Amino acid sequence: MTATDLMLQQLGGRDSAPIELDQPVAIEQLPTPALVLDRKLMLSNMEKMAAHLDAHGKGFRPHSKTHKCPTIAKLQMRLGAVGICAAKVSEAAVMLAGGVNAILITSPVATVSKARVLNRMLEQHPEHQLWLVVDSVSGLQVLQQSIGADQRLGLLVDIDLTMGRTGTREVDTMLQLVDQIGDDQRFYFAGIQHYAGHLMHIAEYSKRRDKSLASWSRLEAFFQALEQRGMDCPIVTGGGTGTYDVDVAVERITDLQVGSYIFMDEEYRALASAGDDRFEDFDLALTVACSTISQPNAKTITVDGGYKAFASDSVNPVCDELPGVEFRFAGDEHGVLLLGDGQQEVQLGQVHRFATPHCDPTVNLHDYYWILEPDGLVHSCWPISGRGCSW
Numbered sequence: 606m607t608a609t610d611l612m613l614q615q616l617g618g619r620d621s622a623p624i625e626l627d628q629p630v631a632i633e634q635l636p637t638p639a640l641v642l643d644r645k646l647m648l649s650n651m652e653k654m655a656a657h658l659d660a661h662g663k664g665f666r667p668h669s670k671t672h673k674c675p676t677i678a679k680l681q682m683r684l685g686a687v688g689i690c691a692a693k694v695s696e697a698a699v700m701l702a703g704g705v706n707a708i709l710i711t712s713p714v715a716t717v718s719k720a721r722v723l724n725r726m727l728e729q730h731p732e733h734q735l736w737l738v739v740d741s742v743s744g745l746q747v748l749q750q751s752i753g754a755d756q757r758l759g760l761l762v763d764i765d766l767t768m769g770r771t772g773t774r775e776v777d778t779m780l781q782l783v784d785q786i787g788d789d790q791r792f793y794f795a796g797i798q799h800y801a802g803h804l805m806h807i808a809e810y811s812k813r814r815d816k817s818l819a820s821w822s823r824l825e826a827f828f829q830a831l832e833q834r835g836m837d838c839p840i841v842t843g844g845g846t847g848t849y850d851v852d853v854a855v856e857r858i859t860d861l862q863v864g865s866y867i868f869m870d871e872e873y874r875a876l877a878s879a880g881d882d883r884f885e886d887f888d889l890a891l892t893v894a895c896s897t898i899s900q901p902n903a904k905t906i907t908v909d910g911g912y913k914a915f916a917s918d919s920v921n922p923v924c925d926e927l928p929g930v931e932f933r934f935a936g937d938e939h940g941v942l943l944l945g946d947g948q949q950e951v952q953l954g955q956v957h958r959f960a961t962p963h964c965d966p967t968v969n970l971h972d973y974y975w976i977l978e979p980d981g982l983v984h985s986c987w988p989i990s991g992r993g994c995s996w
């Protein structure tokens with residue numbers, strides 16, 4: 606078996622169907638640390654975003670890198686998404702296997718091995734629509750070497766201005782790509798992606814807004830060059846949760862790739878929004894439930910969640926139920942709560958829920974969402990079948 610077949614077989618075999626529990630359980634009965642998803646809050650976040658984008662005449666192309674869960678992606682499609690984004694080929698493979706039928710892969714492919722996986726995915730799912738970003742002539746050549754003669758793949762040129770991650774900064778490179786795409790019947794030019802991720806977490810709202818609008822306006826040179834060639838640009842996609850209410854003002858944009866809004870996390874909540882010094886336009890739907898398991902002294906209490914339960918690339922987890930109690934990481938399996946005066950109600954054997962510091966990589970640490978329903982009980986769990994899909 607080739608490595609490609611093995612990889613795809615393994616991902617295709619991942620079960621993504623929700624699992625109903627025989628008996629609903631209280632959060633206190635979950636095996637902590639447990640990733641708890643409040644389904645109603647998540648749905649209301651989804652509906653709010655879908656309605657907002659619709660009201661501004663923009664498409665909704667949510668990013669599945671946040672949730673990694675085909676069940677959630679299909680809910681987003683049902684709410685009118687024009688497609689789902691996947692960060693990588695493997696994430697797209699899981700979404701395809703889970704029944705999502707319109708996927709944009711937002712990272713370029715530049716190796717033959719990865720392009721062959723993509724070709725196999727196109728062969729296996731001829732009825733589905735796949736798009737991929739491309740940002741270099743050599744990346745396009747790799748696709749030309751690997752994609753079968755009968756396939757048809759939509760390509761978007763990824764444009765970078767100041768982020769320095771993926772995307773070309775050169776108008777000439779974009780035009781060269783567009784020309785070569787047009788000369789090859791396996792491909793068609795589907796549009797442009799511009800994602801300014803480094804702006805999403807600027808704390809001050811007006812600064813975030815101005816920088817995002819400035820970034821999009823600098824793209825005009827690219828659009829004008831396309832117009833001079835007489836080229837249509839059907840898709841113009843980008844943006845994220847941090848600029849969801851800013852980028853809708855950009856006429857050129859056709860759809861937004863919002864991801865984190867669905868769950869929210871502490872990193873986002875700590876920013877200012879248009880009308881507040883906290884970004885709480887969307888509700889906190891995702892938490893990690895942890896148990897207090899040890900109390901080495903009166904001023905601290907230890908919970909059973911550390912680096913293996915929470916991403917640690919940004920702020921620390923926060924417990925809304927325990928204002929003033931600070932969480933400090935205490936290794937892979939533990940966190941320590943620093944108790945202030947009058948917080949002695951935190952005792953051993955309790956379960957508390959913490960806002961995730963950064964939702965996407967936190968989700969990647971867990972196998973399931975435990976689905977919390979309005980009766981306060983967990984009724985089901987949804988597999989995070991895109992977990993670990995970083996290739």
Ligand SMILES: Cc1ncc(COP(=O)(O)O)c(C=O)c1O
Pocket residue numbers: 668670671690711800802805843844845846847862863864865866
């Ligand atoms: C290319 C791309 N688009 C969209 C998003 C979604 O961003 P957010 O989670 O801030 O909404 C990301 C997140 O990293 C991304 O990498």
